[in-house]
Amino acid sequence: MINKLLLIAELDVQNWTYILVGTTFALYIGIAIWSRAGSTKEFYVAGGGVSPLANGMATAADWMSAASFISMAGIISFAGFDGAVYLMGWTGGYVLLALLLAPYLRKFGKFTVPDFIGDRYYSKTARIVAVMCALLVSFTYVAGQMRGVGIVFSRFLEVDINTGVIIGMLIVLFYAVLGGMKGITYTQVAQYCVLIFAFMVPAIFISIQVTGNPIPQLGFGSELSDGSGTYLLDKLDDLSNQLGFAEYTEGSKSTIDIFAITLALMIGTAGLPHVIVRFFTVKRVKDARKSAGIALLLIVILYSTAPAVAAFARTNMIETVSNQPYAEVPVWFKKWETTGLISFDDKNKDGLISYVANTSKNELTIDRDIMVLANPEIAKLPNWVVALVAAGGLAAALSTAAGLLLVISSSISHDLIKKIIKPSISEKEELVVARLSAVGAVCIAGYFGINPPGFVAAVVALAFGLAAASFFPAIILGIFYKRMNKEGAIAGMLVGIISMLLYMIKYKLGWFDSQLPDKSEWWFGISPEGFGTIAMMLNFIISIIIMKLTKAPPEEVQKIVEDIRIPSGAKEAIQH
Amino acid sequence: MKVTDNAKAYWRENIKYVIILLVIWFIVSYCAGILFKDELNQIKIGGFKLGFWFAQQGSMYVFVILIFIYVRMMNKLDEKYGYDK
Numbered sequence: 008m009i010n011k012l013l014l015i016a017e018l019d020v021q022n023w024t025y026i027l028v029g030t031t032f033a034l035y036i037g038i039a040i041w042s043r044a045g046s047t048k049e050f051y052v053a054g055g056g057v058s059p060l061a062n063g064m065a066t067a068a069d070w071m072s073a074a075s076f077i078s079m080a081g082i083i084s085f086a087g088f089d090g091a092v093y094l095m096g097w098t099g100g101y102v103l104l105a106l107l108l109a110p111y112l113r114k115f116g117k118f119t120v121p122d123f124i125g126d127r128y129y130s131k132t133a134r135i136v137a138v139m140c141a142l143l144v145s146f147t148y149v150a151g152q153m154r155g156v157g158i159v160f161s162r163f164l165e166v167d168i169n170t171g172v173i174i175g176m177l178i179v180l181f182y183a184v185l186g187g188m189k190g191i192t193y194t195q196v197a198q199y200c201v202l203i204f205a206f207m208v209p210a211i212f213i214s215i216q217v218t219g220n221p222i223p224q225l226g227f228g229s230e231l232s233d234g235s236g237t238y239l240l241d242k243l244d245d246l247s248n249q250l251g252f253a254e255y256t257e258g259s260k261s262t263i264d265i266f267a268i269t270l271a272l273m274i275g276t277a278g279l280p281h282v283i284v285r286f287f288t289v290k291r292v293k294d295a296r297k298s299a300g301i302a303l304l305l306i307v308i309l310y311s312t313a314p315a316v317a318a319f320a321r322t323n324m325i326e327t328v329s330n331q332p333y334a335e336v337p338v339w340f341k342k343w344e345t346t347g348l349i350s351f352d353d354k355n356k357d358g359l360i361s362y363v364a365n366t367s368k369n370e371l372t373i374d375r376d377i378m379v380l381a382n383p384e385i386a387k388l389p390n391w392v393v394a395l396v397a398a399g400g401l402a403a404a405l406s407t408a409a410g411l412l413l414v415i416s417s418s419i420s421h422d423l424i425k426k427i428i429k430p431s432i433s434e435k436e437e438l439v440v441a442r443l444s445a446v447g448a449v450c451i452a453g454y455f456g457i458n459p460p461g462f463v464a465a466v467v468a469l470a471f472g473l474a475a476a477s478f479f480p481a482i483i484l485g486i487f488y489k490r491m492n493k494e495g496a497i498a499g500m501l502v503g504i505i506s507m508l509l510y511m512i513k514y515k516l517g518w519f520d521s522q523l524p525d526k527s528e529w530w531f532g533i534s535p536e537g538f539g540t541i542a543m544m545l546n547f548i549i550s551i552i553i554m555k556l557t558k559a560p561p562e563e564v565q566k567i568v569e570d571i572r573i574p575s576g577a578k579e580a581i582q583h
Numbered sequence: 584m585k586v587t588d589n590a591k592a593y594w595r596e597n598i599k600y601v602i603i604l605l606v607i608w609f610i611v612s613y614c615a616g617i618l619f620k621d622e623l624n625q626i627k628i629g630g631f632k633l634g635f636w637f638a639q640q641g642s643m644y645v646f647v648i649l650i651f652i653y654v655r656m657m658n659k660l661d662e663k664y665g666y667d668k
Contacts, residue, residue, distance in 0.1 A: 083639075088620075091638035095612045098643045102608050105650045106601050110657075224640060228630040238630030256624070256635040266617050293658060293667075300650035307643045314639040572594050574657075575666040 023394035024164060031201050031398050032178060035405070038197060039182030039190040047437050050187030051118040051417050057192055057288040063301025065195035066285045068202065068402070069410035070097075070276075070306060072148075073155025075313075076202060076403035080382075081375030084317035084324075087247070088258030091314075092265055096272025096471075098303060098310055103277040105299035109286040111486045113295035114571045118287060119414075120280045120478060121422040127485040128493040129564050131427060136500050138422045140477040141280045143504070145411045145418075146451070148281075148470040152408040153456025159400040162346060162380065172456040175405065180449045183409045183416075184442050191409045192288060198402040203309060205399025209383045209392055210312045213319045216386055223315035243318055246325050251364035255318070267537030274543055275471025278479035281410040284417075292574035320378040323385050328371065329362045336360070339384035348374040348381075412452065416445035469511050472539025476503035480546040489568045491550065494557040499550030507542040511535050593664040600656050604649050612642040 018026075044050040057065070075097070083090030115123055120141060125134030153172055160171025182190045214226035218239060230238055243255040253259040260268075276282065285302075286295045328336065333351055343349045350372045351360055362371040380400075383393045420441035425432055432440070477500050484491040484499075515535040517523035526534075533541060559565075615623060620634030628636065661667040 088635055088638060091616060091635075094639055095616060095642050098646050099608065099612050102604070102646050102649055106604060106653055227640075228628070228636070230630065240630045240632070240635075256632050262617060266613060269612065269617065293654075293661065296650075296654045296657060300647065300654050303650055304647050307647050311640055311643055569590065572597075573590055573666055574661055575668050 018390060020390045020393045021165070023391050024397045027391070027394045027398040028164070028401060031197075031402060034197055035178065035182060035194045038193045039186045042189045042193045043185045044187035044189045044438075047118075047421075047434050047441065049189045050438055050441050051287075051413075051421060052284075053187075053189040053192045053288045055116075055288060056290050059289055059294045059298035060301055061192065061196050062285060062289050062294070062298040063305060064199040065192045065288075066282065066298065066302035067305035068195040068199035068406040069191075069285060070282060070302070070407070071202065071309060071403050072152055072407035073159070073400060073404035074151070075309065076206065077155065077159070077376050077379050077400050079310075080313040080316040080320065081378035083314050084321040084378045085375055086258065087253060087255040089260045089265065090317065091258075092260075092268045092272065094310055094314060096269045097276055098307055099269070100273040100276025101299055101303040101306070103273060104282070104286075105296055105303075107486070108277060108283060108482060109295040109299050110292045110574060111571045112283060112482070113286050113289065114292050114574060115567075116287070118284075118421055119417050120283055120482075121418060122426075123485065124478075124481055124496070125422070125426065127564065127567060128481075128496045129561065130493040130497065133481075133493050133497050133500075134422060134426060136497055137478070137481070138418050140473070140500065140504055141414060141418045141422075144279065144470050144473050144477075145281060145414045146455075147473070148279075149408055149411040149415070149448075149452045150455035152404050152411065153452045155404040156401060156408065157456055158376075159397055159404065162397075164397075169457045172453055175401075175408070176449050176453040176456075179405055179409050179412065180446065183412050183449070184445045187441065187445075188284075188288060188413055191406075191413055194409070195406045198406040199305065201402040202399045202406075203305070205395040205402070206309050207312065208395060209386070209388055210316050212388050212392065213323075213382065213386045214315065217319045217322065223312045223319075227315035227318055239318060239322065243322055246322070246329075250325070250329065250362060255321070261532050263532050264534050264537050267533045267540040271475050271537050271539030271543070272471050274475035274479050275473075275539055278474035278477070278482070279471070280418075280474070280478070281407075281414045283478075283482075284414060285410075316382065317378065320382050320385070323382075324373070324378075325362065327385065328360050330359050332358050333360055334358065337385075339381055342384070343377055343381050348377045408452065412445055412448045415448040416441050419444040419448075469507075469515065469535060469539075472507050472511070472536065472542065473504060475539035476507040476542035476546055480543060480550060484547070484550055486568065486571065489565050490554065490559050492554050492557055492560045495550040495552075495554030498553045499546040502549045503542045503546030506545055507539060510538045510542070514538075589664055593660065593666065596660055597657070600653065600660070604653055608646065608649055611637060611645040616642050 048054055079093055082093065112123060117123060117126065121134050121137035124137035153175060156175030157168040157172035160166055160174060161168040182194050210223045211221055214223040215221050217232060218226035218229040219232040220226035220229050227239065230236055231242060240256055247253065247255045289295050289298055328340065333353065340349065352370050354368065354370050360371055361368060363369050380396060383396060420437055424440055425437050480503065481496045481500050484496065513519045514524055514529060615634065616638035620638060623634035623637065624632040626633040
C-alpha cells in the first residue's frame with residue numbers, strides 16, 4: 008500500500024496529465040451521452056428548463072475561454088495596471104446583461120438573437136444582418152479557441168499542435184452534435200468545476216509561499232513573507248522602476264484609451280450571442296436575472312484571483328532570473344526554453360540574464376502565457392498540480408468553443424434555413440440540419456485552428472468590438488425604445504459593424520496602407536480594441552436619426568415591446 | 584391589449600432602479616478605477632493603492648453585489664405589482 012502511494016507521488020507530470028485529461032474527457036463524453044437532445048427545443052435552448060445555478064455555471068464556463076484561463080494573468084503581469092481593462096471589461100458587461108438584456112430576452116422567449124432582431128424589427132433584412140453579425144463574431148472567436156486547444160495539447164502532451172486541434176475537434180463534435188445546447192450545458196457545468204479548481208489550487212499555494220496568506224485576493228495586498236516588512240506591490244513597483252518598466256500599479260496606456268477599451272469590452276460582453284443565448288435556457292424571467300448574478304459571481308472568483316497570480320508570478324520571475332548567471336537557471340527555465348516560450352540572448356556576453364525595458368539591452372524574451380502555464384513549476388508545486396493546469400486549460404477552451412459552435416449551427420439551421428430559406432421544413436429535418444451545420448462549423452473552426460491566418464490572433468480581441476458595434480444598440484433600443492423601427496435598427500447595425508471592420512482593417516491589420524499606421528494616427532487616441540465604443544455610439548446615433556425620419560413600427564410590434572417588459576407569463580421557448 | 588397603468592408604473596420603477604444601479608456601476612469602474620485613480624492612489628489600504636484596488640479588485644466585487652441587489656429589488660417589485668406568477 009505504502010509502496011503504491013509512493014508510486015503515485017512519483018508519477019511524472021506527463022503521466023499525471025494523461026490521467027487527469029483522460030478522466031475529464033471521459034466525464035464530458037459520459038455527460039453528452041446522458042443528455043443528448045431529442046428535439047430542436049432541446050438542441051437550441053436545452054428544453055428551456057435549466058436551473059439558475061446550472062445555467063450560471065454553464066455561462067461562466069462558456070464565458071471563460073482559453074484566453075481567460077491561460078493568457079489573462081500573463082497579460083496583466085506584463086501590463087500591470089493596464090490589465091484592469093480586461094478585468095473590469097469582461098465582468099462589468101454582466102451588469103449590463105442582467106439589468107438591460109437577459110430578463111427581457113427571456114420573456115421574449117425564442118431561440119436565438121437574430122430571432123429577437125427579426126421579430127422585433129419585423130423584417131427579414133434585419134434578421135439576415137443579425138445572422139451575418141452573429142456568424143462573423145462567433146467565427147473570429149472560435150478560431151482562437153481551437154488554436155488554444157491545440158496549444159495546450161502540444162505543450163502538455165507533447166503531440167504537435169495540429170494533432171491537438173484534431174483531438175479537440177473530435178471531442179467537441181461529439182458532444183455538441185449529439186447533445187446540442189442540452190449536452191453543452193451539462194458538460195459546461197462539469198467544465199466549470201474542473202477549470203476553477205485547476206486555477207485556484209496553484210494560486211493558493213503560491214499566495215501562501217509569497218505572502219503567507221492563503222487567500223490570493225488578500226495576499227496580493229499583503230507584506231512579503233520574507234520578513235522584510237515590504238508590501239508585495241511596493242516591491243513590484245520598485246523592481247519595475249529599477250528595470251526601467253512603467254510602475255506596476257501605474258501602467259502606460261492613456262486614460263482615454265483605457266476608458267474606451269473597458270467600455271468596448273463591457274458592451275461587447277453583453278452583446279455576444281453565445282452569452283445572450285444562455286439566458287433563453289432558464290424557466291422564468293426571475294431565473295434569468297438570478298443566473299446572471301450567479302454566473303458573474305463564479306466568473307469573479309477566477310477574475311479576482313488572476314491579478315494576484317499576475318503579481319506573484321511577476322515578482323517570482325524577476326527575482327528568479329534577473330541578473331542571475333544563465334548557467335545556474337532552474338530546470339523549468341530550460342524546459343520552457345525548448346518550447347520557445349522563453350528565450351535568452353546574451354547580448355553583452357557576461358553570462359548574466361539582464362531583463363530590462365530597454366529593448367536593445369534586454370536579453371530575455373518571455374511569452375505571456377508562461378505566467379500561468381509554468382507558474383506551478385516556478386513555484387515548485389507537486390506534479391499533479393502542474394498536470395491540473397493542462398486539464399483546466401482544456402476545459403476552458405472546449406467549453407467556449409462548444410458554446411460558439413452552437414450559435415453558429417443555430418444561426419444556420421434556425422435563422423437562415425427555417426426562418427428564411429425553407430420555412431416548411433419539419434422539426435426532424437431541422438434537427439438534422441442543425442447537427443450537420445454543427446459538423447460543418449467544427450470543421451471550419453478546426454481548419455482555422457490548424458492553418459491560422461496571421462490575423463486570427465489579432466482579430467479575436469476585436470470580436471468584442473464587433474458585438475458592441477452591432478447587436479447591443481439594436482437590442483437595447485428594441486427593448487427600451489418602443490418607437491424604434493426596422494429602418495433605424497438595420498442602418499445602425501450596418502454602420503456600426505462596417506465602421507468597426509474598416510477601423511480594424513486600417514489600424515490593426517494595416518491592409519489599406521503599405522504598413523501599419525502609427526499609434527499617433529488613431530482617432531482621438533483610441534486603439535482598435537477600444538474603437539468598438541465609438542462604433543457603438545455611431546450605431547445609436549444613426550439608428551435614432553433614421554428612426555426619426557421614417558414611420559413608427561406597426562401596432563403589433565409595439566405590443567411585443569409592452570409584453571416583454573412585464574415578467575409574468577413567460578412561456579417556455581415556443582415552437583414556431 | 585392596452586398598456587395598463589399598473590404596467591406603466593411597474594416599468595417606471597424598474598427604470599429608476601436600473602438607473603441608480605448603473606450610476607454606481609459607472610462610479611466604481613470608470614470613476615474610481617480609471618478617471619480618478621491617480622487621486623485615489625494617494626490613499627493606501629494595506630498594500631493596495633486605492634485606485635489600483637478598485638480597478639483590479641473592488642469594481643468586480645461591486646458588480647456582483649449590484650446584480651444580486653437588482654435581483655432582490657425586482658423580485659419585490661414583481662410581487663408588489665402582481666407579476667410574480
